[in-house]
Amino acid sequence: MSVRRLAPYGVAVGGVLAITGAIGVITSLASVSGLSALYLLLVLWLGARWGRGPAVAGSVAAFLLYDFFFVPPVGTFSVRGPAELIELAVLLAVALVTSQLAASLRRERASAEAIASDVRALYELSTAMLRAQDVAPALGMVTERAKALAPVERFAIVAADGSELAGDPLSAEELKQAKWVYDNGRAVGVAMKDGAVAPMRVHGATDPLGYLPLSSGVAVMQLSGADDRVLGALIGLADLLLDRRRAAQESERVRGLEASDRLKTAILSSLSHELKSPIATLRAGLTALIAPQAGMGAEQRELMTDMDHQAARLDRMVSDLLALSRLEAGVALDVEPHSFADLVGTSVRQMSSELNGHDVSIHIPEDLPDVEVDEGQVGRVLANLLENAVEWSQKGGAIEVGAAARDGRLEVWVENEGPAITPTDLDRVFDSFYTRRAKGTGLGLAIVKRVVEAHGGRVSAENRRRGPRFTFTLPLAPTRVTT
Amino acid sequence: MSGRVLVVDDEVEMQRALRAGLKYHDFDVRAVGSGEEAVREAAVWRPDVILLDLGLPGMDGFTTLKSLRPTTRAAVIVVSVMPGEKDKVRALDAGADDYVVKPFGTDELVARIRAVLRRQANLREGEPVIKCGDLEIDLARRLVSVDGTAVHLTPTEYELLRYLGLHAGKPVTHTTLLRQVWGEYAVGDRYNTRYVVAQIRKKLGDDPANPRFILNEPGVGYRLFCLGQ
Numbered sequence: 114m115s116v117r118r119l120a121p122y123g124v125a126v127g128g129v130l131a132i133t134g135a136i137g138v139i140t141s142l143a144s145v146s147g148l149s150a151l152y153l154l155l156v157l158w159l160g161a162r163w164g165r166g167p168a169v170a171g172s173v174a175a176f177l178l179y180d181f182f183f184v185p186p187v188g189t190f191s192v193r194g195p196a197e198l199i200e201l202a203v204l205l206a207v208a209l210v211t212s213q214l215a216a217s218l219r220r221e222r223a224s225a226e227a228i229a230s231d232v233r234a235l236y237e238l239s240t241a242m243l244r245a246q247d248v249a250p251a252l253g254m255v256t257e258r259a260k261a262l263a264p265v266e267r268f269a270i271v272a273a274d275g276s277e278l279a280g281d282p283l284s285a286e287e288l289k290q291a292k293w294v295y296d297n298g299r300a301v302g303v304a305m306k307d308g309a310v311a312p313m314r315v316h317g318a319t320d321p322l323g324y325l326p327l328s329s330g331v332a333v334m335q336l337s338g339a340d341d342r343v344l345g346a347l348i349g350l351a352d353l354l355l356d357r358r359r360a361a362q363e364s365e366r367v368r369g370l371e372a373s374d375r376l377k378t379a380i381l382s383s384l385s386h387e388l389k390s391p392i393a394t395l396r397a398g399l400t401a402l403i404a405p406q407a408g409m410g411a412e413q414r415e416l417m418t419d420m421d422h423q424a425a426r427l428d429r430m431v432s433d434l435l436a437l438s439r440l441e442a443g444v445a446l447d448v449e450p451h452s453f454a455d456l457v458g459t460s461v462r463q464m465s466s467e468l469n470g471h472d473v474s475i476h477i478p479e480d481l482p483d484v485e486v487d488e489g490q491v492g493r494v495l496a497n498l499l500e501n502a503v504e505w506s507q508k509g510g511a512i513e514v515g516a517a518a519r520d521g522r523l524e525v526w527v528e529n530e531g532p533a534i535t536p537t538d539l540d541r542v543f544d545s546f547y548t549r550r551a552k553g554t555g556l557g558l559a560i561v562k563r564v565v566e567a568h569g570g571r572v573s574a575e576n577r578r579r580g581p582r583f584t585f586t587l588p589l590a591p592t593r594v595t596t
Numbered sequence: 597m598s599g600r601v602l603v604v605d606d607e608v609e610m611q612r613a614l615r616a617g618l619k620y621h622d623f624d625v626r627a628v629g630s631g632e633e634a635v636r637e638a639a640v641w642r643p644d645v646i647l648l649d650l651g652l653p654g655m656d657g658f659t660t661l662k663s664l665r666p667t668t669r670a671a672v673i674v675v676s677v678m679p680g681e682k683d684k685v686r687a688l689d690a691g692a693d694d695y696v697v698k699p700f701g702t703d704e705l706v707a708r709i710r711a712v713l714r715r716q717a718n719l720r721e722g723e724p725v726i727k728c729g730d731l732e733i734d735l736a737r738r739l740v741s742v743d744g745t746a747v748h749l750t751p752t753e754y755e756l757l758r759y760l761g762l763h764a765g766k767p768v769t770h771t772t773l774l775r776q777v778w779g780e781y782a783v784g785d786r787y788n789t790r791y792v793v794a795q796i797r798k799k800l801g802d803d804p805a806n807p808r809f810i811l812n813e814p815g816v817g818y819r820l821f822c823l824g825q
Binding site: 382451462489 | 607609610612613614616617619620621622651677678680681698699700701702703705786787790794803804805806807811812813814815
């Protein structure tokens with residue numbers, strides 16, 4: 114035993130000797146009884162200061178010395194009668210109880226101080242953590258604090274993807290184990306209950322490490338004993354930090370996507386401007402000359418009209434190419450609930466000059482639920498299918514557009530009276546740049562397929578008795594309550 | 597002469613083509629190449645219609661539109677290559693009367709110009725009854741009828757139809773309709789206008805797949821279409 118640890122006992126014995134001397138002096142001057150209570154003051158102080166050991170030692174020393182010097186027969190440890198015996202017993206009992214009480218008081222104060230200091234440390238840590246701009250240094254602070262705890266031998270934080278973020282270095286095998294723990298959401302070697310962490314020894318397990326899955330990562334630790342709640346609180350903080358890290362990464366990714374979408378849109382719109390401006394001038398000039406007032410002969414006007422039709426075709430091809438590259442570039446859809454009848458009405462009206470002379474019939478039930486689609490893109494799908502139908506039918510031929518809700522989706526078909534599609538073409542009509550006749554661009558139906566698939570739908574082509582039918586599906590809108 | 601048309605386009609070839617084409621249809625045409633010139637020319641020459649290209653160098657189309665609006669009563673038709681829906685809405689909300697997508701044929705352009713001119717003439721007359729084909733909106737008595745049969749509309753439906761009627765032939769944006777019908781600080785979205793329009797169409801017997809009266813302008817809003825206008 115070191116001198117440091119023996120010192121309180123020395124103080125106890127010395128104190129008892131001093132009090133014995135003081136009692137001796139007082140009793141020699143005057144007859145005062147009950148002075149043995151003076152020892153109790155000392156025992157109380159010893160208990161509060163150093164705990165139970167020195168207080169008990171003081172109690173026993175006081176008992177012996179009081180017996181020797183003041184209890185008759187004086188000068189011996191023997192006791193004369195039952196009254197003296199009781200006096201001594203009371204002294205010892207009171208001294209022991211006092212020492213016990215004082216010691217437990219001291220223990221409680223010590224543990225209250227420890228809790229207060231833990232709370233203060235956690236508070237300082239969490240405010241520092243919240244102030245930190247980056248998650249990495251804050252995680253470093255948490256792991257440092259955890260490693261300073263008595264039962265913690267090793268401590269580390271691992272991200273959801275299995276990469277280590279802070280703390281003691283881990284081996285590749287340990288990181289793999291951490292990833293497994295995260296993916297399966299099962300703790301290994303440790304348990305967390307009521308906010309406290311405790312090691313759990315699995316029979317036959319050789320790995321002393323414990324793995325605790327968090328919402329966006331894993332806490333890896335080696336413990337030599339159960340923890341008071343500080344480690345649990347630290348792990349909670351680490352969990353919050355990991356969440357913050359994931360949210361930051363997510364918003365970074367979304368920002369990147371938006372920027373690339375904007376760039377693609379800007380490039381495509383500048384490209385369309387460059388390609389379409391010359392066509393615009395061409396068409397404005399040609400159609401100006403077609404007017405009778407321009408004074409051209411019938412032959413020249415016919416020539417101009419042909420040229421204008423070719424320019425208009427070129428314009429459609431450029432539109433198709435741009436639409437296809439927009440789809441390929443993956444520019445996001447702008448989906449909203451729409452009445453499908455409205456979309457068909459708009460497309461038919463916009464195509465009215467092309468459809469002129471054809472017998473167009475529309476079969477859309479009145480109570481059809483809304484579809485959730487990108488209006489412009491689906492308008493293009495309908496326009497392309499109508500254009501295809503016009504191209505493959507005789508003047509005056511029937512074109513039918515129909516829609517019905519089936520299996521939670523909208524099924525739409527466009528059918529025309531005309532020659533059947535050959536079996537080889539049937540498989541390939543939706544391919545890019547595949548065309549059934551020299552005049553086509555091979556893009557119209559490819560765009561139909563892309564747009565429909567971007568909406569999560571399917572396209573198909575088949576031959577009906579009257580002629581070819583193209584079918585596609587679109588998602589229905591969730592029902593909305595109107596006020 | 598059927599009217600004065602000011603062409604605003606930075607491309608000389610386009611100016612030349614439009615000047616010729618519109619002249620053959622009896623319009624008096626002048627052409628300028630920038631927004632600044634357009635504002636000046638509009639104040640001095642007082643055109644009836646301004647064809648404004650949105651892709652101007654320097655002062656852009658939207659700024660030009662805003663500078664034109666307080667000083668001129670001319671109808672403005674915005675012209676643009678592949679305008680996005682947002683551009684159309686922005687132009688209409690900034691006071692444009694219609695938009696035309698480049699490339700276009702002269703016939704189509706002439707039809708649009710005549711339509712806005714007719715609309716202006718009708719507005720100036722200030723008729724108490726709006727007639728739109730078989731549809732009649734009696735503004736004084738708040739009565740709506742189709743083929744002479746009275747149609748009962750709720751106040752919201754009436755307000756929306758009235759606003760479309762007052763601007764018959766012109767595309768009206770969802771935002772404008774929301775403000776006009778539900779008030780300046782209306783909270784809502786296109787779903788509200790779509791819902792009310794669907795109700796009106798049902799009552800007017802207007803099939804959305806083959807509309808007679810209310811036309812959908814994709815991504816923009818609605819237009820009341822009047823046969824013979």
